[in-house]
Amino acid sequence: MSNKVNVEGALLFEQPFARVPYEAYRKVPYEAYRKVFRSSQKYIERELGAVQAASKDISKQAKSNYDPSAALKSIDNMIGKVEGLKRKLSDLHENSGLQTQEVMRERFMHITELENSTTRDDPRFNRWADTRIDRWLVDWALRNGKEQTARKLAEDKGIEKLVDIDLFTDIRRIEDALRRHSCTEALAWCSENKPALRKAKNTLEFDLRLQEYIELARSGKAIDAIAYSRRHLVLWQDTHLKQIRQASALLAFPPSNAFGLYKRLYDLKRWETLVHSFRLAVYNLNALPTEPLLHLALYGGLASLKLPVCYDPTQKPNPDCPICDGPGLGKLAKEVPFSHHVNSTIVCYISGKIMDEDNPPMVFPNGYVYSRNALEEMAARDNGIVTCPRTKMTCAFSDLRKVFIS
Template sequence: MSFKLNHEGILLFEQPFIRVPYENYRKVFRTSQKYVERELGAVQNASNELLKHADATEDNGDMVKSLDAMIARVEGLKKKLSDLHSNAGAPTLKVTKTRLDQLSLVEDMQTQDDPRYPKWADTRLNKWIVDWALRTGRIQTAEKLTQSQDLYSLVDLELFAEIHRIEDALRKQSCTEALAWCNENKNALKKIKSTLEFELRLQEFIELARCMNHTEAIAYLKKHLAPWKETHLEQIQKCSALLAVLPTTTCGPYKRLYSPKRWESIVQSFRQAVYTLNTLSSEPLLHLALYAGLASLKLPICYEDGCKNVDCPVCDHEGLGELAKEVPQSHHVNSTIVCRYSSKIMDEDNPPMAFPNGFVYSRQALEDMAQKNNGRVKCMRSGAEIPFTELKKVYIS
């Protein structure tokens, strides 16, 4: 049977792999744009000053020095942009092109019978496994698979290396690296209305209160938390009370603020912010693919006693069937009838045959049974045994 490829579904799953380098290049472009505006603005101001004093009886030597400074600034700008393009822009564009080329291969394929599809699908599966390994902290596994399959341009090792570096710092109760990341992505975080920076600032204040360093804590509150008073006044007021509450308190609200578990909550907030900025799903793509596949196969009969299709992963109750419990049941516009004896699909080439009691099985399975049982067949559910000739053909409409 030939299955037509769902190109729209394929593109949906591949979107994150394209989006990450795209967002990286946008960041390079914004950095270059800001640098150009700042440097050319300074050159323009210097030029205007020279024009103002062009007719004055000033020393020409000063004007020459000003011109030399302007030229040096423009040359410095050119070098800076060239370095930025070579070190960040060009590699990012190369990665983007490689991923688009890899994705374009499937556009020419119409069915899974295309001889090029198995290799492309294997590469896609390897990318999903690397993505899963990176998200779950199995860095060495991800690196070894990336190296063995030459996937360096198709997966995001650098992005997750940065994520794990910052998360490790947070678990060691340091907000420095995370705050630096927030500063680099300040405008983007503001667009998605992220409160990550406030959470980090709040946690630093809590740590100062924990150390009973009240003078520094008050100064920190005025400098870093006061700007958030318009949107987070209640939280700021509650945390301010920590200056009068010991870390050993048993009072619920303040005990929760002092709790070390807040650090893990901040780690999750940081990761969610990174995923949102890079349009990454909160679940690994491997999990989403498994959920989608299991949901398309799951039926109520899969969990009935005595019913097991060896070709159905949902029926494997000790394996993927356990994972399938979390997904909804399949909704088919057109039903598929599967024989309980052979687990094969019943169609025009293998039509269903009905016992007098109404139970239905495939013709091929019943013919095989009749040949081994002197022309007689037995219903596996009711136990009724009759000659093969008494079976009735069922027509699928």
Template sequence: MNKINHDQLLSLEHPFVKVNVKSPSSIPVEKYRSALKLSQKHIEKEISNLTNTITEIIKKSAQGNVDAKQVEVALDAIITRLSTLKRKLRDIRAEESLYAQRTKVRLQHLEEFLSINSLDSDDFARWSRVRLNRILIDYMLRDGFRGSATLLAKSENIEQLVDIELFVQSGKVEQALMRYSCTECLQWCNDNKSGLKKIKSTLEFSLREQEFIELARERRTREAIAYAKKHLTPWQDTHMKEISQVMGLLAFPPDTKCHPYKRLYDKSRWTDLISQFRSNNFALQYFTPEPLLAVTLQAGLAALKTPMCYKPEHRNVNCPVCDPNMLGALATELPLSHHFNSSIVCKISGHIMNEDNLPMALPNNYVYSYNALAEMASLNNDKVTCPRTGSVYDISEIKKVFIS
């Protein structure tokens, strides 16, 4: 009963470290790929410039038009560029080392869990505390409480088990969108172009569309037309309908009452852009769309929820769903649990009634557990009181109940 089902819990840990747990030797961490591509990009760019410069010097030398001073200046420029490249690669290398260390720590955290076999062990309690703190930090980061999340991570010494930096970076993009600026988000799209293409994202088009709308709002017609030619026409194969509609803004002022164009001018589109960016960012980082706290709470509440939870006369003080002001409110929209074998819980003690704690009926036909009634009788001269009606009976009057 207390044995841990490792696979079920690990199925929720995919965003924690992008790794195939059944094959730990394979660790396709997304940040490694990004760092490698960035290094390759810098190297290819500088090698191309170096090759072009040297080719030009050789060509001029062959024609007898080379000047020693010009060659010296060109070589100095090459040395400077290579020094800059070396510094960039050193920074990227340091970043890769950071990701390597973080991945190692996270894998050790999961490996520790795999070595725990009992829910009652102290090791599981300690591991669960770390996991709970991770879930709380994830929730706070998503809700914008980055300061509190950082303090909790530091106090529990789990900075390497959470993704504060990613949320700080995404927070800067969201803040720019709140200021009605698409620049930072467009740069983010450019940095993550291949990943966004894989998930078939339309975020870049939405941003380009919004920048056109802002030009139309300011009645900068010529600039808007030039912008559309440069940034919207590349999307005409897939978004021709949206482009045609947005171009109509050139004929309608921002205070128009015409519904399609009034909606395009609405400032609420910026909130939609923030939601779209957040969704795309979570998809690229392999985060769950909803906070893991909400996912785990909903799973637990759905397993406990029954029709009786929302009937005042049947509420159980030990059931979290039965509290209408707390978790019960969160469980309102969740489905009922499906029990193939029902459990009967004593209204007095909250314990399950079974062969070791038989259900007993009072003369008024209300049923409670034997253990609860026996304990009550021992304290009241063999008298028991029904908590529902207040009726008092002798313990000898109770009868066994056989449920079929």
């Protein structure tokens, strides 16, 4: 096996790592800059309003009792307010998106450390690989609702800018609201990301609006439901006319008498479906994989080891085989295809280790084959005698023959 770092292969896993902050940076004009505009407008109205009032006072004083010292003091105050306003506006515009740019810079530096590594023995590669594992563990914890664990690990390892804690915190907050049967937060998120959702032809907003309509129907508020439909659902009639008609008919069937399609519309499991749809929409907009990065990496390794013999009930499970670990990695292994080996890999029945030129296979007189290392250990324990674990046949170690793999 080559000791050279497979940079291209490693970078396949790093596409979401680099794209998440990039996608966030693209949203700056829609979110951060809008907030900057509102804040700037507030500062301008307040500070310039005070300057204009002071200017009017000076004009009135000039027509009556003119005091040059008081006028100069008032002008100095106005200049101070204008300079303060300039600093605030400058800080707002400089800092909008600055944090995102810092995150992107940290992430690209992390990727550069991989590209500068020459071999797997390079200390830079070892540091990079350790950090990658830490990132994957944080990603797994965030996706499984273990936010405190993720934050603690990120802080201890100093990788806060290399993980997406804030993104997953928002996801968890909105998902919790949906599980409490509230669409408010999810609809606000749809409003903030409307251009991107429209471009992706995502219908999450309609699904949320439909659910709010269903809840009004469930509560018996027919008049409110009709008004809500006219205000929010009719806008989608070009693409969802059939669903809108079905929703209109829902008012004729209260939950206690609903059947078929209408009973399914009232089903509370729809909320969990909305949670799933929301998460997929967030992942799609931020170029995130639907599976934890740790799982994707494990899938790659398990796919290279998975063989039909691992599921043969007549064979003894290999304690060193992750595929045979049913309660653990064996669960993930069920999701991947069997490995395709151009050359066969022979594994020792006794030790579970691969037989190769350094650990060649040895054959008993009865035809069963085991690895030399395992048989040498057995012979050392039993005064040169080895026993076939399958047939219980015994013979001297010297009676075994070496087998050559072709």
